[in-house]
Amino acid sequence: MIVRSSTAAPGSFTGDHPAAPRTASRMAPILGPAFVAAIAYVDPGNVATNLTAGATYGYLLVWVVVVASLVAILVQFQAAKLGTATGKSLPQLCRERLPRWGTRLLWVQAEVVVLATDLAEFVGAAIGMRLLFGMPVAMSAAVTAVVSLLLLELRRQGRTRRFELMSAAALLLVGAGIGYDILVVGNQSAAGLAGGLLPGFHGADSLVLAMGIVGATVMPHAVYLHSALVQGRGLSAEAARRDPGLVRRALRLDCVLALGIATVVNVSMIALGAGLGAATGGSWTGDLVAAHGELAGRIGGLAALAFAVALLSSGISSSGVGTLAGDVVMHGFLGWRVPAHVRRIVTMAPAVLALTLGVPLTGLLVASQVVISLGVPVALFLLVWFCRDRSLMGPLVNAPLTTRIAGATGALVAALGVCLPFTLFF
Numbered sequence: 116m117i118v119r120s121s122t123a124a125p126g127s128f129t130g131d132h133p134a135a136p137r138t139a140s141r142m143a144p145i146l147g148p149a150f151v152a153a154i155a156y157v158d159p160g161n162v163a164t165n166l167t168a169g170a171t172y173g174y175l176l177v178w179v180v181v182v183a184s185l186v187a188i189l190v191q192f193q194a195a196k197l198g199t200a201t202g203k204s205l206p207q208l209c210r211e212r213l214p215r216w217g218t219r220l221l222w223v224q225a226e227v228v229v230l231a232t233d234l235a236e237f238v239g240a241a242i243g244m245r246l247l248f249g250m251p252v253a254m255s256a257a258v259t260a261v262v263s264l265l266l267l268e269l270r271r272q273g274r275t276r277r278f279e280l281m282s283a284a285a286l287l288l289v290g291a292g293i294g295y296d297i298l299v300v301g302n303q304s305a306a307g308l309a310g311g312l313l314p315g316f317h318g319a320d321s322l323v324l325a326m327g328i329v330g331a332t333v334m335p336h337a338v339y340l341h342s343a344l345v346q347g348r349g350l351s352a353e354a355a356r357r358d359p360g361l362v363r364r365a366l367r368l369d370c371v372l373a374l375g376i377a378t379v380v381n382v383s384m385i386a387l388g389a390g391l392g393a394a395t396g397g398s399w400t401g402d403l404v405a406a407h408g409e410l411a412g413r414i415g416g417l418a419a420l421a422f423a424v425a426l427l428s429s430g431i432s433s434s435g436v437g438t439l440a441g442d443v444v445m446h447g448f449l450g451w452r453v454p455a456h457v458r459r460i461v462t463m464a465p466a467v468l469a470l471t472l473g474v475p476l477t478g479l480l481v482a483s484q485v486v487i488s489l490g491v492p493v494a495l496f497l498l499v500w501f502c503r504d505r506s507l508m509g510p511l512v513n514a515p516l517t518t519r520i521a522g523a524t525g526a527l528v529a530a531l532g533v534c535l536p537f538t539l540f541f
Contacts, residue, residue, distance in 0.1 A: 147279035159239020167401030169388020177311030206447020222448035228490035237466035240430025285432035292425025330488030
């Protein structure tokens, strides 16, 4: 069933008038949801895996980041289409169309994924605050929770555009910090970067790390969230019926622009890892705290500050997005809502415990990506399954070729996600 709106918001793409907006500049009002989802692609888990890849193997795994990012663009575009065509999130559709027991199982695995995501984000923010201010673990976790709740309050009060602009600013801030450090560290090779675009591995450990990069890039909670964020922005099933091409272009522009920036930032993280690894003669292997110390000792305080600010921005912004995704997951699968501050307290508890016990932080970040990777096959299967249904998607239904491509890439990512924990543990 396609949900249709009888009224159109100002600037909506209804196609009722010959002068309906058709240019990128007139599409500006709908740009934003993908930038919120893109924060998940530059979270502290990405920082840890990409820096480790660069420090350990140089530019060898750049191609993994690029391929995974292209898959992510396709996946997020599907999620945006699904939310636009149905007016419902992916979890809501599961609750309506699947047996109750199946929905409950899906909710449990989605909550585990969100919890692992929150763990990575809290750890990253805590590292950033400790590097910047020397904060104790408990205090840094509390500050992260408060700041992320303040960001969510903007959206709760209807200030969605401000929330999206702050997410875009956080994305650019992370990129600016990493970019500055690349410039001051140096030791970069254009030929090496180009060579990294050619697929290849160097031993089993590089394969494991590549699977970790995939797990950190294709994020299930971002899929659930994006399908909810696109609703109520002037794009509707009615608009899609009247001018599906325009709606597709609008959604595609948002996804390509936001996730394209995230791709550049992730490649830059590998380049920074490669440069810093070369500067230290291979003694630094990707640890985030040690990276700050190496930057401060070898380059100067400003380089270390830029790194800490980028990591803190990554952790805090992605923490707010993770809490929002958790709300979408619970409300969609179960029809329940829990106050944001309650969710924040529950989800921050494992991170605070792990930090208090002195668990190695970078290793904890990588381990969280292993857990997240287990949720990738579920989210991708559901997404492709629903997007191929013409009775549900209407004119935004996937073309057969798109379904085959999405299914094949989803199966590949799912296979990597399933193989990762077995490779690590056995």
